[in-house]
Amino acid sequence: MESLRTIARRVRDRGGLESRIEELEAEVQECRQLNLRLAELTDVVMELLVPLADRDEARVAELLQHYRDSVNDPPVPGPR
C-alpha cells in the first residue's frame, strides 16, 4: 500500500509534468518562430546587403526602392 504521502507526491509530480509540457510546447514554438526570422534575414542579406556593398549611389537607391516594392502592400486604389 502506498502511503498517502507518496500518492500526494505523485499527484503533485503529475501537475509538475503538465506544466513542464506546457513550457516545452512554448519553447518548441519559440524555436519554430526562428524559421520566419531566418528566412526574412536571409532574404535581406541576399537581396539588399550584398548588392548594397557596391556603393553606387543611384543603383543603391534604385535597389532599395525595388526591394521595398516587392515587400509592400500594393497602393490603395480608388478615388483620389
Place this chain on the structure above:
Amino acid sequence: MLRSARVTDGGIFVRTEQDRAVDILFDGRRIGSFWLQRDTRAAGEERKYPWPDALRRFLDGVTTLSLVDHVSEEELFSAEVHLGTGEERIRIEDAQGNPLGLDKSLRLMRLFESRSAEHVKPLLDSMEAVLAALEKAGVEPFIAYGTLLGAVRDGALIGHDSDADLGYVSAHDHPVDVMLESFRLQRALVEQGFAVTRYSGIAFKVLVEESDGTRRGLDVFGGFLRDGMLYLMGEVGHPFEAEWVRPRSRTTLEGRTFPAPAVPEHLLEAMYGPTWRVPDPAYKFETPQSTVRRLNGWFRGTRVGQEHVWGKFYGPGPQEGPQGPSSFVRWVRAREPEMRTAVDVGCGYGRDVMWLARQGVEAWGLDFIARAFKRSAKRAERQGLPASFMWANLTELRSVMVTGALLARQPGPRVVLARHVADATDAAGRAHLLRLARMVAGRSGRLYLQVQTARTPGEGERGVKVLDVDALLAQVADLGGRVLERHDLADYEGDDAPDSSSAPTICRLVITWNP
C-alpha cells in the same frame, strides 16, 4: 426532422434532435446555412441560432423565411416573418443592389450562386492569369480548397463560395527555403505587374483588376512535403505521398480546364476530411491543434491582428481624418528646431506629417493601413509639400529593414516620432520599432515616444494597450539607447495638451542612440 421552428429578432429557434446542414432562405433566396446542433445553443426546450452579426443591420422588415435541408432540399419550415419595425421586404444586397449571402466564415459576400456566367468569366480569366504567372515564376500551381472541391465534385464553382483559391507544393522541404521561395515568387509577380499582399511567410493574395473595374484577390497558399507529411497553408497538415502531388493532373471547372494535384481526391480529403463529397455550406475547418501550432510557429506572425483593429477603425477606402497637429508633435517640434527629416511611425491620417511638412521639415509618414494616409499624400503632392507616405509593417522584419535603410539616407538630423505605436503593436513589433528608430535616427537624431501607461475612458477603442514602461526601457537599453527625458502625464482626450496635475495615464520619452 424539425419538430418546431420560430423566428424572432434574436434568431431562429428550432426543436430537433438531428444535426443537419440547413439553408436559410429569404423570399426564396439562400442567405446562409447552419447546422441544427453544432451552430445552435440550448434555449429552454429549443435550440437557438442567433443572427450572425453581419446580417443584423438588414433584419428590419418582412420576408418569407424558409429552412431547407441542404442535402435533400426538403423544405422544413416556411413562414412570413416580421423583423424589427420595418414594413418593406428585407433585401440583403450591397449598395449596387447585388444580392449578398453569408459565406462559411459568416461574412456577407457576393456568392457564386448569385452570379451569372458573364460574372464568372472574369474570375476564371484572373485565375488563369495568376496560375500562368506562378508557373512562369517557377512553381507548379493548382486550384485548391473550395475551388478544387467544386471542380472535382461538380465541375463548377460552389454556389455558397465567394472566392477562388490557388496553391502549390514547393520542391523544398525546409520551412526557411519554402519562405525564401515565396518571397521570390512575390518579387516575380510584382515584376510581372501584379499587386500582391503578403499574409504570412508562405501565403499571399494576388490582386487582379477585372474588366469591370472591380479588384479581386486570389489567395495563393504555399505548401511543402516533409517527413511524409504535407503542410499546406492555411489548414493542412496530413500524411501525404509525393506521387499524389506530381505530376499534376487537369480538372474541369465551369467548362475550362485547370491544373490540379496528381490525385486531387487525396488533397480534398486532407482539406475537408473523408466526407468531402457531401456538400456542407457551413463547413468549419477542424484543423488539429498540432497543425495550427506548426503553421503558426513556422509561418505566421507578420500580420498579428492589427488589421482587424485598425482596418475597422479607418473604415473602407481613403479616409478624411482630423486636421491640425497633435499636442505630441508640437511638443517634439519645440525640442527639435534643427531637424531636417522627421519620420512619423504609425502616422495614421498623416496630420502630424502634414504639419511638419508645412514648416519645411522633410516629413515621412509610415503606416500599416495605407488608405488612412492616402488623402494626405494626395494633398501633399498637390500642394508641393515635402511630405511622403509609405506603407510599412513593424511585424515584418523585411519591411522594417528596407524602410530603415531608405530613410537612413535622408538628410540629418533625423527625428523619429511614434505616438501610441509601441503600445499598439506586439513585443516583436516594439523591438522592430526601436530597431527602425535606431537605423533612421542614427547618432545625431532622437526618438520621441508617447505610450499609454494607465487606463483612461475610451482606452482600448483604437487597439492601444496599457504598456509596461519599465519593460520598454529595458528593450531600449538592450539596443544601446539612452533615455534623455521622461514625462508621465495625464492626457484624457489624447489630443488636448497633457495635464500634469491628475494621475498620469501617458508617458512621453525622448531617446538617443548616442552613447
